[in-house]
Amino acid sequence: MRFEKYFEPASIKECCELLVEYGKDAKLLAGGTDLVPKMKAEVLAPKAVISLHKIPGLETYKLCDKGVTIGALMPLRKLSLCEDLNKWPALKAAAGHVSSMQIRNQATLGGNACNASPSADAVEGLMVYDAIVNIAGPNGDREVEIADFFKGPGKTDLKEGEFVVSFFVPAPEEGTGAAYRKFAIRGDTDISIVGAGARLLLKDGKIADARITLASVAPTPMRAVKTEEFLIGKTPDEETAKAAGKIARDEAKPISDPRASAWYRKDIVEVEVYHAILDAAAAVK
Amino acid sequence: MSEIEKIRVELTVNGKHHVLYVSPCKTLLEVLREDLNLIGTKRGCDDSNCGVCTVLVNGQAIKSCTMLIPLANGCDITTIEGLEREGGLHPLQQAFIDRFAVQCGYCTPAMILTAKAILDENPNASEEEIRDGLHGNLCRCTGYTKIMEAILDVRDGKYKESCGEV
Ligand SMILES: Cc1cc2nc3c(=O)[nH]c(=O)nc-3n(C[C@H](O)[C@H](O)[C@H](O)COP(=O)(O)OP(=O)(O)OC[C@H]3O[C@@H](n4cnc5c(N)ncnc54)[C@H](O)[C@@H]3O)c2cc1C
Ligand code: FES
Ligand code: FES
Numbered sequence: 001m002r003f004e005k006y007f008e009p010a011s012i013k014e015c016c017e018l019l020v021e022y023g024k025d026a027k028l029l030a031g032g033t034d035l036v037p038k039m040k041a042e043v044l045a046p047k048a049v050i051s052l053h054k055i056p057g058l059e060t061y062k063l064c065d066k067g068v069t070i071g072a073l074m075p076l077r078k079l080s081l082c083e084d085l086n087k088w089p090a091l092k093a094a095a096g097h098v099s100s101m102q103i104r105n106q107a108t109l110g111g112n113a114c115n116a117s118p119s120a121d122a123v124e125g126l127m128v129y130d131a132i133v134n135i136a137g138p139n140g141d142r143e144v145e146i147a148d149f150f151k152g153p154g155k156t157d158l159k160e161g162e163f164v165v166s167f168f169v170p171a172p173e174e175g176t177g178a179a180y181r182k183f184a185i186r187g188d189t190d191i192s193i194v195g196a197g198a199r200l201l202l203k204d205g206k207i208a209d210a211r212i213t214l215a216s217v218a219p220t221p222m223r224a225v226k227t228e229e230f231l232i233g234k235t236p237d238e239e240t241a242k243a244a245g246k247i248a249r250d251e252a253k254p255i256s257d258p259r260a261s262a263w264y265r266k267d268i269v270e271v272e273v274y275h276a277i278l279d280a281a282a283a284v285k
Numbered sequence: 286m287s288e289i290e291k292i293r294v295e296l297t298v299n300g301k302h303h304v305l306y307v308s309p310c311k312t313l314l315e316v317l318r319e320d321l322n323l324i325g326t327k328r329g330c331d332d333s334n335c336g337v338c339t340v341l342v343n344g345q346a347i348k349s350c351t352m353l354i355p356l357a358n359g360c361d362i363t364t365i366e367g368l369e370r371e372g373g374l375h376p377l378q379q380a381f382i383d384r385f386a387v388q389c390g391y392c393t394p395a396m397i398l399t400a401k402a403i404l405d406e407n408p409n410a411s412e413e414e415i416r417d418g419l420h421g422n423l424c425r426c427t428g429y430t431k432i433m434e435a436i437l438d439v440r441d442g443k444y445k446e447s448c449g450e451v
Pocket of ligand 1: 027033101158163189331
């Protein structure tokens, strides 16, 4: 593994300037759990590696009335265990399903998103809560909804010179329950065959708002919009969850790969969405 | 490709302070083995899967083959060489021997350090929590049962020193 230049910018501005200067020849280093194996395998061969670790404030989170802002460098294990974030159980669960303890100690939330893998687990937690991606760039800051951030396998909405600074995760309304489920053959160390997230807002025993998100079944992390629409106004019982699972199965657009065939993934979507909905309903306080 | 400029890295490894000038392209694993000659930390897959390169960085278990050396700058690192103390082995080391949790031994330094990280954080970790913590560590020989028994012996206080004070 060799690169030619290594930088540790001390500010957001300096980092953007370096990204502009090196363009496609640069790669940002967060935890490195994705970047380092890819550089070793020569899947990626950047000339310049730019560490984010000297930029102040990227590792922390800040709570406010409306929600929480989580820095891009927040390690996934810290996130999954953070008591201050108990309002967002599906985000904590999703982060906690990323690989092993060692990887979670090192891997960051920003890295999980910017990797833009369709199978990313922590991303599902952001999708479940309609998180906003806070982006810094040479022309100033901007915001993107998480569902619009992914453009294809390994592709994000980031333009030259831009990087992710933090995520804003809105506080769920009173009466909300949420869950994330990962299905993989060898447990969390394995990449998911299917990931399914659900958030339900209940009013008078009926579903008033719903998010259903899926991992590993499309070119990007996806929202199962038809399933969400179907759920509105329904009672969150077994019958509803079963019917919703069937709709999600049709919405999923998986491919066959060495981990699982497309039809198997569809079968699993049906089962996992069913469980995610019931888990979310049970989690409503 | 031009040779990259070396960077200054300060590490405290097993209590000993080091100032090194190394290529930032190196991993922590390479620096430990090649620059500091601490070969108790093993290299297996070298692609972040097998876990045999696990060390503790500021008390947290990480895979050293996956950590670029600049990210370890300023950190406190514990390798298997740092566990033995005056007059004997660390309880986990002794328990692994007593329970015959070592066969070829290749995974052992990492298993012990990972177990230490688990018990340091939660001295009463349940069997399930210990298994979950060890999920990133492969052993091709023992079938894991003996490893679990050794760790549970230490958790249950069968060795006079408790974990968590190393
Ligand atoms: C053995 C193993 C198992 C894994 N299992 C899982 C799993 O089960 N589930 C899962 O979701 N992932 C898994 N991964 C993938 C990876 O660990 C995660 O995606 C992780 O969250 C990446 O975070 P990082 O901080 O290490 O990213 P890095 O490797 O540092 O970065 C990843 C990519 O994002 C870019 N980047 C990072 N931060 C930013 C930023 N703030 N702004 C712009 N670009 C940025 C980098 O340039 C790089 O291209 C696994 C990886 C390994 C090695
Ligand atoms: S050598 Fe690091 S995980 Fe295998
Ligand atoms: S003892 Fe041989 S790999 Fe574990």
